[in-house]
Amino acid sequence: MSASLLAQNLRGSEIIKIAAEINELKRRGENIANLTIGDFDSNIYPIPAKLKQGIVEAYNENQTNYPPADGVLDLRQSVSKFLSERYGLEYAAANEIIISGGSRPLIYSIYLAIVDPGDKVVFPTPSWNNNHYCDLLTADGVMLATLPENNFMPTADELRPHIKGAALLALCSPLNPTGTMFSKEALEEICDMVIEENKSRSEGEKPLYLLYDQIYSQLTFGEHKHYNPVSLRPKLRDYTIFVDGGSKCxxxxxxxxxxxxxxxxxxxxxxxxxxxxxxWAPKAEQVSMARFLADNTAVDSYLADIKGNVQASLTSLYQGFQQLKSEGFSVDAIEPMGAIYLTIKVDYLGKTTPDGKVLETATDINFYLITNAGIALVPFSAFGTGEDEAWFRASVGTITNEDIKLTIPRIKAALEKLS
Ligand SMILES: Cc1ncc(COP(=O)(O)O)c(C=O)c1O
Known part of the structure; x- marks a missing residue:
């Protein structure tokens, strides 16, 4: 094949592969609750009216030429104010903030700016796409498996043996795929570990940088509070690069x-x-986002709305699984804390379906649920864990709360048929 080694070895999104299977079943008339994609159905969750109107207005104002390479100044100023007011973080619009076309180019450019081929990058699993960015960079990705008892968040003790000499530690909170978050203490311990590691490095040696993805930080529920490394340990300001944006919140x-x-x-x-x-982000979208972000009333009212609805959907699903657990089914779920995801366990590995097939992997369980319960999840194996882990991500952005409630009896009936 006349393609680069990188092109030959690159893996596509596992989630998109599951989506293709679901689309095929839907085409055949099946009713599938699709909890796979980390996206929103824009008829259930439209973008803020002011943001939408502002984009149309910006096009009408002919805001259609190249934006500056780091984003339009008005937006960088709005972001700077937003960070100051909502997180107490002080970053200068002039040279400490960059705008890009969604957050993915930020992650990729952080990797490219910091990681050389063969450099060590440490990240927990399950987590989102770090394995693919390591592939793109031919970095030495160190995948650290996390534990359900820690809500699948990494701890300093787990990370410590791996960070010697690493160029980048990639963290995310609230976490995709789990919807769980760092506690203040857990993040403080990790921060102290990074500070210690950097103290131990010699002059001229690359420091350990921290990529901190907080794209879901405005979507947190109840008493669960978002923390960031720089507010907790200002010393880390020189080593932390944040990923954030408007896609999810x-x-x-x-x-x-x-x-x-x-x-x-x-x-x-x-x-x-x-x-x-x-x-770059399209210029008209930048101009509109600058105006929208500066309007605290519009932002607050939108966030209250979306958080209320996402939390209600996650809670319905969580309670449904807790109910099944209390009835003796081998399932579990972790309390939703943030983002649009619920962590679910469907522990039926080794069980046999009515047509005699043994469920050997998490993917087998997922496919059984798709075809027999009309619900599609994403196994954590799509986020770097083994196929022998019966944990799954459910994403609630493309389904109504009413439809979520309808899935629980279907799951129950499908699980009852396994022996
Ligand atoms: C943790 C995390 N970071 C970044 C992104 C990328 O977001 P964007 O759509 O803005 O590129 C996603 C999208 O799913 C995500 O889950």
Whole structure:
């Protein structure tokens, strides 16, 4: 094949493969509750009205030429104010903030700005896409398996043996795929570990950087509070690069406006990389996001709405699984804390279906649920864990709460048929 080694070895999204299976079943008339994609149905969750109106207005104002490589200044200023007011983080619009076409180019450009081929990158599993970014960079990805008893969040003790000499530690909270978050203490311990590691490095040695993806940080529920490394340990400001944006908290996945922030030197490199990729956010969307973000009343009212609805859906699913557990089914779920995801266990590995097939992997269980209960989840194996782990992600952005409630009796009936 006349393609690069990278092209030959790159793996596509596992979730998109499951989606293709579901689409085929739907085409045949099956009714599937699709809890796979980390997206929103924009008829259930439209973007904020002011943001939508502002995009139309910006096009009418002919805001259609190239934006600056690091984003339009008004948006960087709005982001700077947003960070200050909502997180107490002070980042300068002039040189510490970068805008890109959604958050993915930020992650990729952070990797490119920091990681050389063969460098060690440490990240927990399950987590989202770090394995693919390591493949793109030919980095030495160290995947650290986390535990359900820690809500699948990594601990300092688990990370410590792996960070010697690493170039990047990639963390995310609230976490995709689990919908769980760092506690203050757990994140503080990790911060202290990074500070210690950097203290131990010699002059001229690359420091350990921290990629902190907080794209779901405005979507947290109840008493669960979001923490970030720089507020907890200001010393980490020189080593932390944040990934953030409007895709999830404003249900604006197709609008493509992300923002990253961190030390000026790294942001400057990211600006060059994003510029060469041409991965800017469209200018009209930037202009509108700048105006929307600056309107605290509009932002607060939208966030209250979306959080209320997402939390209600996650709670319905969580309670449904807790009910099944209390009835003796081999299932479990972790309390939803943030994002749009619920962590679910469907522990039926080794069980036999009515037509005599043994469920040997998490993928087998998922396919059984798709075809017999009309519900599609994503096995954690799509996020880097083994196929022998019976844990799954459910994403609630493309389904109503009413439809979620209808899935529980169907799951119960399907599980009853297993022996
Ligand atoms: C943790 C996390 N970070 C970043 C992204 C990328 O978001 P965007 O759509 O803005 O590229 C996603 C999308 O699913 C995500 O889950």
């Amino acid at each position: 404003f249900a604006a996945t197709g609008v493509r406006v992300g923002w990253g922030f961190g030390p000026a030197a790294v942001i400057n490199s990211m600006k060059t990389i994003v510029g060469h990729m041409g991965a």
